[in-house]
Amino acid sequence: MIADEISIQPIIKKSFLLIEEEKSDEELKQLIMSSSAAKTFIRKNESVYEVSLTGVEKTLHYQHCTPIHGEESFEDIMTLVSDNHCLVMMDADHKVTGFVEPSDVCHHLFRKYQHLHAYIDTILHTTEESCTVIDKNQHVIGWTKGAEKLFSMKREQVIQKPITELFSPEHLEILNTLEKGTSVYHRQHIARENQVVLINSNPVYFQDEIIGAVVSETDITSQIKLNNELYNAREKLFHLEKEVTKLTASSDPFQRIRGRSPAMKKTINKIKKASSTQTGLLIQGESGVGKELFAKAAHHLREDKDAPFVAINCGAIPHSLFESEIFGYERGAFSGADSKGKKGKAALAKGGTLFLDEIGEMPLDMQVKILRLLQEKKFYPVGGTKELEVDFRVIAATNRDLKKMVAENTFRDDLYYRLNVVSIDIPPLRxxxxxxxxxxxxxxxxxxxxxxxxxxxxxxxxxxxxxxxxxxxxxxxxxxxxxxxxxxxxxxxxxxxxxxxxxxxxxxxxxxxxxxxxxxxxxxxxxxxxxxxxxxxxxxxxxxxxxxxxxxxxxxxxxxxxxxxxxxxxxx
The missing domain is CATH 1.10.8.60 (Helicase, Ruva Protein; domain 3)
Known part of the structure; x- marks a missing residue:
C-alpha cells in the first residue's frame, strides 16, 4: 500500500495584507493600491472578508472567506472549495496565517493523482508476477509483464478491451470478485485448457461501491506435473518399502513401530532384553499406543518365523463363549456346535505366542482357568475328557490399572503376579x-x-x-x-x-x-x-x-x- 498523505501546507500563500482597524473607503483604497500583497483581508465582527477593487471606478468589493484552523483534513477542505473563492488559514489564536485558493487546491490534487499514477504504473511494469486489473465494465485497465508472459498476449492487445473477449467467462474468477465482492487467496484455478494457476483476487472498493477487481496469478502447471510424478514415485517407493519390511521383519521386528524419541528407545530396549528370555510379558499402556505391535515384535524376536502368534481380545469375547473360544470344544459339546469340533486359541498357539489383549476385561470365573493354563500348560476342551498339553509363551496387555483392580477384588491377585513377571509400560503419545x-x-x-x-x-x-x-x-x-x-x-x-x-x-x-x-x-x-x-x-x-x-x-x-x-x- 502506498502511503501518500495529501497535505495543504505546500499551497498556503503568505503574501497578504490584514486590516483589523476601522478604515474609511478612501483609506482602504489607498492601502490596497499601495500594497504589493497578493490579497487584502479585513476582519469585521469575528469574520474575515477579502476586499478588492473592481471596475474602472475602483469600487470596493467585499467577499466572505471561510476560516480553516489547520486541523481539517484534505477531504474536509475539498468540500469547502466548491462554495468558496478563498479559504483563510488561522492559528489556534484565530490569527490569519495565510490563504488558499480553490484553483491551487485542484491543481495540487491533480499533481498528487499524477504522482500516484506514476507509482502504480511503475509497480505494474516492475513486478514479474502476473497481475490483471479490470474496471466495473469488465474492461482491462492493468496488465503486467508477468501476465504478458503467462498468457502470451501483449499489453497493447488487451488494454481497454473486455476481458470476456480474451478468456472464456467460466475460466474467469475475477468476474466473481467483481460481481459478488468475493476474495480468494492461493486457490488453484484453471485459467485455460492445460494451464493451472494459483490466484489471489480482491475487489476494488470506493465509498462502499465495487468499481473494479484485481487478480494475481502464479503458473503452477509444471509444479503440479512434477508433484504428480513425485507422488507416483513415492507410491512405488512406499509399496517397495512394505515389501522390504516383510522380508526384513525377522531381522528388525521393530521396523513397523514409528517413533525415535528417548522414551520409545528406552521402551524398545526393555522389550529386547525381556525377549531374550522365555518369561511372560505384561505390556501396559493407554488405548491406542500400539501394544499389539510391541507384542508381535517381542514374538518375532524369540520365536521361529513359522511360530504362530495367536491374539485374543478379552474385551471383545462374550462371557458365554469365552471358555470355548480359548479352550475349544469337542464335537457335540453343545447345541449349535460344529460337528467336527473346534480348536481353541490355546491349542492354536502351541509352539508360539498366546497374546492376551485387554486382560483386565477377562471375567473373574475365567481367570482361575487361565491361571491353571499358564502354570500347567494343560487344559480340557469344552465337552472333552482328554487333557491336552500345550507349550507356548504368553504376552498380556492392558490399558487398565491391574494393581488397583486387585485391591478392588475385580482381578485375581494370583493371576496378576503370574502375569507381572516382566512389566513394560508403553508411553502415551502426549x-x-x-x-x-x-x-x-x-x-x-x-x-x-x-x-x-x-x-x-x-x-x-x-x-x-x-x-x-x-x-x-x-x-x-x-x-x-x-x-x-x-x-x-x-x-x-x-x-x-x-x-x-x-x-x-x-x-x-x-x-x-x-x-x-x-x-x-x-x-x-x-x-x-x-x-x-x-x-x-x-x-x-x-x-x-x-x-x-x-x-x-x-x-x-x-x-x-x-x-x-x-x-x-x-x-x-
Whole structure:
C-alpha cells in the first residue's frame, strides 16, 4: 500500500495584507493600491472578508472567506472549495496565517493523482508476477509483464478491451470478485485448457461501491506435473518399502513401530532384553499406543518365523463363549456346535505366542482357568475328557490399572503376579511429542497414497496444533485425525479448519500437570519452548550434531534452526 498523505501546507500563500482597524473607503483604497500583497483581508465582527477593487471606478468589493484552523483534513477542505473563492488559514489564536485558493487546491490534487499514477504504473511494469486489473465494465485497465508472459498476449492487445473477449467467462474468477465482492487467496484455478494457476483476487472498493477487481496469478502447471510424478514415485517407493519390511521383519521386528524419541528407545530396549528370555510379558499402556505391535515384535524376536502368534481380545469375547473360544470344544459339546469340533486359541498357539489383549476385561470365573493354563500348560476342551498339553509363551496387555483392580477384588491377585513377571509400560503419545512429527508425516504419506490424494505437505501452523493436542486416543487418534485431514484436503493443501478438535485453545498434557505443579507462574510459551528444546536436542543427537541434517529432518530451513537454537539457548 502506498502511503501518500495529501497535505495543504505546500499551497498556503503568505503574501497578504490584514486590516483589523476601522478604515474609511478612501483609506482602504489607498492601502490596497499601495500594497504589493497578493490579497487584502479585513476582519469585521469575528469574520474575515477579502476586499478588492473592481471596475474602472475602483469600487470596493467585499467577499466572505471561510476560516480553516489547520486541523481539517484534505477531504474536509475539498468540500469547502466548491462554495468558496478563498479559504483563510488561522492559528489556534484565530490569527490569519495565510490563504488558499480553490484553483491551487485542484491543481495540487491533480499533481498528487499524477504522482500516484506514476507509482502504480511503475509497480505494474516492475513486478514479474502476473497481475490483471479490470474496471466495473469488465474492461482491462492493468496488465503486467508477468501476465504478458503467462498468457502470451501483449499489453497493447488487451488494454481497454473486455476481458470476456480474451478468456472464456467460466475460466474467469475475477468476474466473481467483481460481481459478488468475493476474495480468494492461493486457490488453484484453471485459467485455460492445460494451464493451472494459483490466484489471489480482491475487489476494488470506493465509498462502499465495487468499481473494479484485481487478480494475481502464479503458473503452477509444471509444479503440479512434477508433484504428480513425485507422488507416483513415492507410491512405488512406499509399496517397495512394505515389501522390504516383510522380508526384513525377522531381522528388525521393530521396523513397523514409528517413533525415535528417548522414551520409545528406552521402551524398545526393555522389550529386547525381556525377549531374550522365555518369561511372560505384561505390556501396559493407554488405548491406542500400539501394544499389539510391541507384542508381535517381542514374538518375532524369540520365536521361529513359522511360530504362530495367536491374539485374543478379552474385551471383545462374550462371557458365554469365552471358555470355548480359548479352550475349544469337542464335537457335540453343545447345541449349535460344529460337528467336527473346534480348536481353541490355546491349542492354536502351541509352539508360539498366546497374546492376551485387554486382560483386565477377562471375567473373574475365567481367570482361575487361565491361571491353571499358564502354570500347567494343560487344559480340557469344552465337552472333552482328554487333557491336552500345550507349550507356548504368553504376552498380556492392558490399558487398565491391574494393581488397583486387585485391591478392588475385580482381578485375581494370583493371576496378576503370574502375569507381572516382566512389566513394560508403553508411553502415551502426549509424553513423546517428538514422535508426533514422524508419525504425522508417515500417516500423511500412507493415507495420501491410499486415497490417491497427493498432499503438498503440512504447514507449521497445523503441526503446532497437533503438537499442542493432548491425544487421549494416542496413535490411533492421530492416524484418524490425519486421515480426516487427507479426506478433506483441497488441491493438496491441508487446512487447519479441518482439525476435529479446538485448535485455538492450547492444551497442557495431563501427564505433565504434575511436572508443572508448584511452577504455575511459568507461561505457556515457556513450557512449549521446553518441549521444543527437547525435540531439537534429541534430533541433533540422532544426527551427531549435523545441523543441516537436523533441519531437513525437522522440515525447516537451516536459518530457522539456528534462530531456534539461539532463542532456546542450545549450545554445542
Amino acid at each position: 509424553e513423546r511429542p517428538e514422535d508426533i512429527i514422524e508419525l504425522t508425516h508417515y500417516f500423511l504419506h500412507e493415507l495420501s497414497i491410499t486415497y490417491n490424494r497427493p498432499i503438498h505437505g503440512i504447514s507449521q501452523n497445523v503441526m503446532q496444533c497437533l503438537l499442542r493436542h493432548d491425544w487421549p486416543g494416542n496413535i490411533r487418534e492421530l492416524k484418524n485425525v490425519v486421515e480426516r485431514l487427507v479426506v478433506f484436503s483441497e488441491n493438496g493443501e491441508i487446512k487447519k479448519e479441518d482439525l476435529p478438535f479446538d485448535y485455538e485453545t492450547p492444551v497442557i498434557p495431563t501427564s505433565e500437570l504434575s511436572t508443572y505443579k508448584g511452577t504455575e507462574s511459568r507461561s505457556l510459551t515457556e513450557r512449549m519452548n521446553e518441549v521444543e528444546k527437547k525435540m531439537i536436542i534429541n534430533e541433533l543427537e540422532k544426527v551427531d550434531g549435523n545441523k543441516l541434517a537436523c533441519a531437513k529432518n525437522l522440515h525447516i530451513t537451516r536459518a530457522t534452526l539456528y534462530n531456534r537454537l539461539k532463542k532456546l539457548g542450545i549450545t554445542n
